[in-house]
Amino acid sequence: MSAQHSANGTPVPIAASLPAPVPIGVSADVHRTLPIQVQLDDSDSPFDVVDALALARFTSGEQPWCRSTSLQRVKGEATLLPPGCRVVRSSREKNRSALLAEGDGWTLKVTRWVGHGGSKHADVTVTAVDDGLAERVLAQAVDDAEEPPPAEGDxxxxxxxxxxxxxxxxxxxxxxxxxxxxxxxxxxxxxxxxxxxxxxxxxxxxxxxxxxxxxxxxxxxxxxxxxxxxxxxxxxxxxxxxxxxxxxxxxxxxxxxxxxxxxxxxxxxxxxxxxxxxxxxxxxxxxxxxxxxxxxxxxxxxxxxxxxxxxxxxxxxxxxxxxxxxxxxxxxxxxxxxxxxxVGRLTGEESARWLARDAGAGIDGAAAPGPSTLAELYALRRGRSPLLPSPAPAADGLYL
Incomplete structure (x- = not known):
């Protein structure tokens, strides 16, 4: 795949021509209607290029079988790569990465990103010359790569x-x-x-x-x-x-x-x-x-x-x-x-009782400011005025 631009900088189509046999059951006429046309300009990123290259052999018919999966709790040390592969493209940004690897008769794309709260996610896609090979390569790539499901608990x-x-x-x-x-x-x-x-x-x-x-x-x-x-x-x-x-x-x-x-x-x-x-x-x-x-x-x-x-x-x-x-x-x-x-405010009596139930708060329940919202009570428990912004501990639980 090679990028070309006209003299005025306008992007022109990029053609990826891959020698490929016609897969069994697909006519030559249908096969010839599946070229890859990609247009790149300065709004595209290396991730877009990796996506396009990952589809090249699947689209052309050289590797007509595809298997994929999503992982929700990826281990930090997991490579998501099967043994003996060759990494041919890699792109990294702050919270996400993409790479393309290949082996004999197969191509693998891995996309990783960091989700809410630092959780690590990934999508893994394999194309191959036959379905069994795609399934085996995918299984090798994701083997023992995911953290066990969390205990329900809290x-x-x-x-x-x-x-x-x-x-x-x-x-x-x-x-x-x-x-x-x-x-x-x-x-x-x-x-x-x-x-x-x-x-x-x-x-x-x-x-x-x-x-x-x-x-x-x-x-x-x-x-x-x-x-x-x-x-x-x-x-x-x-x-x-x-x-x-x-x-x-x-x-x-x-x-x-x-x-x-x-x-x-x-x-x-x-x-x-x-x-x-x-x-x-x-x-x-x-x-x-x-x-x-x-x-x-x-x-x-x-x-x-x-x-x-x-x-x-x-x-x-x-x-x-x-x-x-x-x-x-x-x-x-x-x-x-x-x-x-x-969902309204607690009454003055309920607010005083809420403050008094925490013996370690060091606040007299009688000091409750009449009817109060939960956010105001948590601010008082921390010893701060509810009118002054302050960072809330995670244990306060986003009381919005």
Whole structure:
């Protein structure tokens, strides 16, 4: 493969011509219609070149068989290369790398990246002259390359969706999650009573498909959803959509997220429920959403109980700081929500009790500043004014 440019710098097509036999069962006419045409300009990267080269022999028919897999917890010392291979291309950036290797009758591409929280992921693809060879090379490359699955304990596995330049992408991350009895005291009594019932819901009891948590910032809406993921983890997985505005403006992105199955990296069957978490979606569900966001609100409702949601075990959890009176009536109508909870401040008495229960805090419960959010109470427990920003310890758990 060689790059060519015209005199004015405009990129011109690059042709990769590889001598290749016509594979069995493929006519010569069909084979000749599969040249590789690649255009490169200054917006492309070495990663794009590695991708193109990895497909060259597969496209030409020289290596018409392909096997691939994704790894979610790659060991630091794993090379992901089979014995006796030759590395022919390698590209590295800060948090990702790609390399191309080859052997007798096969080509291998490895793409690595660092996910949320430093987790190491990789995609491994092998093309070969026959299917058995592709399978053997892939097995050698990934043998003992992945860390064992984490013990359930205090962590749950959460997926994170986002839209990239190459389409929708999902990565996973282990997140800490306490049990409901451990965090129940973080919520005012009426809210805790509502969550008591929600934590016990089983799949056969699901009625509405929407979970709506609304209330002031810092009251623990995100935190309780992490605990919910732990309570439901035997029948439901949680996926956080990092760009919900893109999800409901791009039908292709929405369709892929809605139809995605859970057997790609967790070994679950296709009937497992999924809970899509959309945080701070004020614009999407407030009263004027239809005018402000066009079809976004309609697509959300279609996902929960319209044609798109039919036959899919999908729940949608939305957090917002809006008052319920300002939400769109179509969102809060009876029958649409599995749960609709206003997560408010703890009362003055509850705030004092929350501070007093930690004997090591060194704070008199009587010093509680009246009704308080969870974020304000954690700031007081650290001995700082809740009005002054300060880095929060990881153990505080992202109480948003």
């Amino acid at each position: 962590v749950v596995l959460m997926g994170f969706w986002h839209l990239t330049g190459h389409g929708p992408s999902r990565t996973t991350r282990q997140i800490s999650a306490e049990t409901w009895p451990e965090v129940r005291g973080n919520y005012t009594a009426p809210v805790a009573d509502s969550f008591d019932a929600l934590m016990k819901v089983r799949p056969e009891e699901v009625s509405g498909r929407l979970l709506l948590l609304h209330g002031p910032p810092g009251t623990g809406k995100t935190s309780v959803l992490r605990t919910l993921a732990r309570s439901w983890r035997d029948w439901c997985r949680m996926d956080c959509v990092l760009d919900p505005e893109q999800l409901f403006s791009d039908p292709a992105y929405l369709l892929q997220v809605a139809l995605a199955t859970s057997d790609d990296d967790e070994g679950d069957d296709a009937r497992r429920w999924r809970l899509l978490l959309l945080e701070d979606c004020d614009e999407l569900i407030r009263g004027g959403a239809k005018r402000a966001t066009g079809q976004a609100l309609s697509r959300l409702l279609n996902l929960t109980d319209g044609l798109l949601g039919q036959g899919r075990n999908v729940l949608v959890a939305i957090t917002t700081n809006e008052d319920v009176e300002r939400l769109h009536p179509a969102v809060v109508r009876p029958g649409r929500c599995l749960a609709r909870v206003e």
